[in-house]
Amino acid sequence: MRIRLLLIISVCLQLSGIARAQAQGKPAGPQFLSVAAPSTGADELLKVGAKAWSQITPKHIALNRTPPLYDTDEPAGLDIPSVDVRLARASGRLFVQLSWRDATQDATTLTEVPNTPPETRFRKVQTEADDRFFDAAAVMFPAKPGTAMTPSLQMGDAENPVEIYYWNATRGAMLMQAQGRGTTRRTGQSFTASGTYQSGQWNLILELPDLPTGTPLAFAVWNGGQKDRDGRKYFSVWQVLE
Amino acid sequence: MSKHQYAMVMDLNKCLGCQTCTIACKKLWTDRDGTGYMYWNNVETRPGLGYPRQWDRIGGGWKDGALQPSPLPTMDDYGHPWEYNYEQRLYEGKRQPVMPSPEPTSGCNWDEDVGGMNEDENYFFYLPRICNHCTYPACLEACPRKAIYKREEDGIVVIDQDRCQGYRYCIKACPYKKIYFNEVTGKSEKCIFCYPRLEKGEVNACAAQCPGRLRFVGLLDDPESPVHKLVLIHKIALPLFPEKGTQPNVFYVPPFNPPKRENYGKSIQEDPRVPLNYLIYLFGPDVKDVLTRLESELKKTQEGGRSEILQLLIGRDAETRYHVRPQLVQIQV
Structure with a gap:
């Protein structure tokens, strides 16, 4: 009961946040994301x-933009202020x-490693x-969708683990799990993903x-040109699947 | 703090710059995909650019308890690894000479024997380098993945390849730039102090192969070990760049009597063939006391006496130079 109450309060707070942000003409914080059924x-x-699409x-x-995580981090500007999200079910x-707009395509095709052991080859990669x-x-959502508590935005927490569907422009798609920062x-495991860069x-x-x-979803974008990796990235607050 | 600490002492007076240690290490550990440019052990000419070039000036380490910023060295700083066209020459019958590709523009010990000038006299010496397996490793502190750990049983610093995500904060943090990124695996790698050999009672490959017999290996806390004697009892070996704050566990006996015409019998402090300021730059101000101690030992033997320190430094046999104690180090399983 208490958990349900907390959820209602949290949704109300999110909705009032949206209304406030919209009134100020700023991009909204948490939003309901509708899912098309083409x-x-x-x-x-x-x-x-x-x-x-x-x-x-x-x-x-x-x-x-995550604040500098370490004293030695180079400063980074908000070069990618937003991401457009479309959802479809099939x-x-x-x-x-x-x-998302990104001035530079930071991706490469790595040389394929032959199946033969390196010591048997003249040339190494x-x-x-x-x-x-x-x-x-990446897209992050609770590992146990349907539970009342929204996980911590910092990669979930001990009680609320998260699944992260991460895609890298060079290394491809990989499924990750987390129970808190670090x-x-x-x-x-991998999953199906398709990324293209144009204009x-x-x-x-x-x-x-x-x-x-009702499942919360959060999004993250890493800009290779800004030396993004790890928690050095762009992130959205939790959005709600409608 | 680890229970024990393996350490190495290198006597720079004996290094030939032959790179046998480098090859021993490379054949054993870094002859894999993505590791061509990695030299867990390298020997560089000092004064000189170093490997990666200018590593000693680009940053990292500790100051007032905080990690210091540093850029990542680039492949231009390491030199892009090259291969030779052996296939064409040896197997395909093409008569062209064996040539490297791509065209080498920089590399490990690229400025070999260039050195520096000191009052119209050229001088140089060799500096072999491995990971310092520091007591306060900046790399360990910098890793957000906690992929780097210092082995409790023997103080060796290693990177857990399963946890490493290739973020490279460790490379930035290391003031000695002794961690390398493998782009093929997407993970970072470094010297492991040959712990699989030590666990079997064998000394590090770089030490075992050294024709100059300049490396001494043992536990710093083992009173029987040569490194304990050289570093803590005789106090004639110093860490590199102590001001970087990581407390290295690799120590160097500074060059104290390099030959030069017309200087026979003169100490390096009387006739500084290697400028004292350069040795202070590398090893800190304590190097003066070390040179004084070494010179007095040399004088003792020149006058017909016997020096326990110099006998130890000669290191005639493996039993003198190495004290590997797998039975003392309880391996955590």
Whole structure:
């Protein structure tokens, strides 16, 4: 009962925050994200240019820059102030399209490592650069959707673990889990994702398991050009799946 | 604080700059994909650029209890690794000479034997470097993943490859720039002080292969070990850049009697063939006392006496130079 009360209070606070932000003409904080149900199949939704996506009005989600985490961090400006989010449901899966402006495409194709052991080869694959970081994005949601408590925005907490669907422009998609800041770990599993960069904009589609109404979702964007990695990134506050 | 601390002493008076240690390390640990530019052990000419170049000037370490900023060295600072066209020459019958590719522009000990000038005289010496396995590792503090830890049983600092996410805060934090990023694996790597060898009672590969017999290995807290004697009893070995605040566990016997014409019998302080200020720059102000001690030992032997310190530094056999104690170090399983 107490948990339900807390949830109601939290939603009311979020809604009043939206109203206040809208009144001030600023991008809203927490928003309800509606999910389209196009008749298109799942394969079509993995294409950025699919007609079904163009028919969905994006939600404009404000991004925040994490404050400097370490004394030695170089300062970084708010180069990516927002991300546009579109959601669609098909074949029992939830498809998320994230679109954001980024002046530089920080991505590369790493040399494929042959299957043969390195000691049997004349040539080894070399490290081409040691100081580059790549563009990336992620969607975070509670590992146990449907529970009343919203996890901590800092990678969940001990009672409320989170799942993180992370995509890196060079290294691809990887599923992560966390129970609080510093606990994020790769599960070794991947998922379907498709990212394209065109005319200064990233369009990324992630295929997630279906999530129930009311599930909180948070978004993050890493800008390789700003040496983003780890908690050095852009993040949204929790949004709510409608 | 670890229960024990493995340490190494390198006598710079004996280093030939032959890179046998470098090759021993490379063949054993960094002959893999993504590790071409990694030299967990390298030997550089001093004064000189170092590897990566200008590592001693770009930052990191501690000051007043806080980590100091530093940029990441670039591949230009390391030199892009090159390969030779052995396939064409040896197997495909092409008659062109064996050539490196890409064209080398910098590399490990790129400025070999260039050194510096001191009153119209050229001088240089070699500085072999490994990870210092510091008592207060800046890399460990900087890692938000807690992927770096100092082994409680022997003080060796290692990177857990399962936890490392390749953020490279450790590389920035290390004032000695002895951590390298492997872009193929997406993780950072460093010298592991050959702990798998030590656990079997074998000394580090770099030490075992050194033809100059300049490396001494043992537990700093073991009174029987040569490193304990050289560092704590005789006080003739010093850490590199002590002001960086990490308290290294690799120590150097400074060059104290480099040869020069017409200086026979003169101490380095009477006739500084290597400028004293440069040695102070590397090893801190205590280097003066160390030089005084070493010179008095040398004088003692020149007058027909016997110096326990110099006998130890000669290090005739492996039993003298190494005191590996796997039975003392209880490995945590």
